[in-house]
Amino acid sequence: MICLIVGAVAxxxxxxxxxxxxxxxxxxxxxxxxxxxxxxxxMAGPASITLIAVGTSLATIIFxxxxxxxxxxxxxxxxxxxxxxxxxxxxxxxxxxxxxAALLPDVTLRVLxxxxxxxxxxxxxxxxxxxxxxxxxxxxxxxxxxxxxxLVSGVAGIGGGNVIVPTLVYFNIPIHRATATATTLGFPxxxxxxxxxxxxxxxxxxxxxxxxxxxxxxxLLAIVSTTILFAPLGVRVAHRLAPAPLxxxxxxxxxxxxxxxxxxxxxx
Numbered sequence: 001m002i003c004l005i006v007g008a009v010a011x012x013x014x015x016x017x018x019x020x021x022x023x024x025x026x027x028x029x030x031x032x033x034x035x036x037x038x039x040x041x042x043m044a045g046p047a048s049i050t051l052i053a054v055g056t057s058l059a060t061i062i063f064x065x066x067x068x069x070x071x072x073x074x075x076x077x078x079x080x081x082x083x084x085x086x087x088x089x090x091x092x093x094x095x096x097x098x099x100x101a102a103l104l105p106d107v108t109l110r111v112l113x114x115x116x117x118x119x120x121x122x123x124x125x126x127x128x129x130x131x132x133x134x135x136x137x138x139x140x141x142x143x144x145x146x147x148x149x150x151l152v153s154g155v156a157g158i159g160g161g162n163v164i165v166p167t168l169v170y171f172n173i174p175i176h177r178a179t180a181t182a183t184t185l186g187f188p189x190x191x192x193x194x195x196x197x198x199x200x201x202x203x204x205x206x207x208x209x210x211x212x213x214x215x216x217x218x219x220l221l222a223i224v225s226t227t228i229l230f231a232p233l234g235v236r237v238a239h240r241l242a243p244a245p246l247x248x249x250x251x252x253x254x255x256x257x258x259x260x261x262x263x264x265x266x267x268x
Contacts, residue, residue: 054157055197055214065186097154114261
């Protein structure tokens with residue numbers, strides 16, 4: 001029941017803000033797994049609850065972003081030139097993220113996720129405006145941005161919107177177009193990241209315990225069942241909102257999630 005509710009909230013907010021829903025799903029699953037003990041004894045190796053929460057989140061974003069991107073494409077809001085320039089390196093960075101995350105201590109991984117969300121929240125809540133002459137960099141600049149965005153998105157399990165939206169806004173892409181493009185790019189990021197977490201976690205977990213690599217299948221199925229219903233609704237609502245409230249909502253949500261993640265990781 002909790003995962004059904006998490007899926008509904010994440011789907012709606014993911015479609016509304018172009019963030020894939022991962023910033024809701026990752027901390028929610030960490031909290032759920034910590035409190036319920038459902039994964040106790042299920043891990044054969046050094047796998048952590050955080051890795052499984054992140055991997056499961058990326059898998060759910062496959063469906064969220066696909067549903068949201070479909071609506072964005074019909075509305076003609078996606079910037080396909082950006083999609084073509086970013087996709088290849090985003091996929092590579094997201095795939096290797098599972099291997100990188102597995103090298104980090106669990107507390108470190110949680111703090112990094114929380115700190116990253118806090119930085120993005122600060123950017124989105126300030127009155128900063130990009131210089132009007134600033135445009136996207138050339139081929140190699142975009143490749144560097146895409147590779148880093150894919151890696152960070154895969155490590156955090158957030159689908160890319162938290163990196164791609166502020167990055168595109170920084171380069172003077174309108175917020176609604178940036179959100180639509182981030183939603184579309186969330187699909188290849190989520191697919192590649194999911195495959196990476198399955199590959200890396202296959203030897204550390206057991207399918208008999210509901211785990212396929214670092215994916216927890218019961219939670220995945222429950223979240224997806226409501227996510228795909230609410231993501232398109234969030235997209236439709238986003239098209240009726242002014243950019244400023246959308247930006248503030250994005251930032252406030254990230255502040256809350258960031259504080260919760262860091263507190264949970266560092267508290268005794």
